[in-house]
Amino acid sequence: MSATTDHTISQLFLLSSPEQRADIVNRLLSKVSHEMAASLAASIGDFGTETHPHVTPEQTEHITPVQVEEIAATAEQHAPGMVDRVTEFFNGELARASSK
Numbered sequence: 001m002s003a004t005t006d007h008t009i010s011q012l013f014l015l016s017s018p019e020q021r022a023d024i025v026n027r028l029l030s031k032v033s034h035e036m037a038a039s040l041a042a043s044i045g046d047f048g049t050e051t052h053p054h055v056t057p058e059q060t061e062h063i064t065p066v067q068v069e070e071i072a073a074t075a076e077q078h079a080p081g082m083v084d085r086v087t088e089f090f091n092g093e094l095a096r097a098s099s100k
Helices: 009-015 018-029 034-044 065-078 082-098
Strands: none
Touching: 009 018, 009 065, 009 082, 018 034, 018 065, 018 082, 034 065, 065 082
């Protein structure tokens, strides 16, 4: 992978470590509605509190790329530009990791 490759949020999720996956999801969850968090909790189990949802690296094994895209779309509605910021950050993380 080249350092200049840009990935979609679901591609980043697939390419990331469990810890990075949790970070991606948690960043997005910080900007979604209670309903979206409750929907995700229904598929992966309880996580965090109603006001501060937080998934663990282990829970990310049960989150699909499609769910990440749905969470991202909802986060973008609540905080325009959020997905761009998250993808830029993690594209940079992957580029740094691949250059080591």
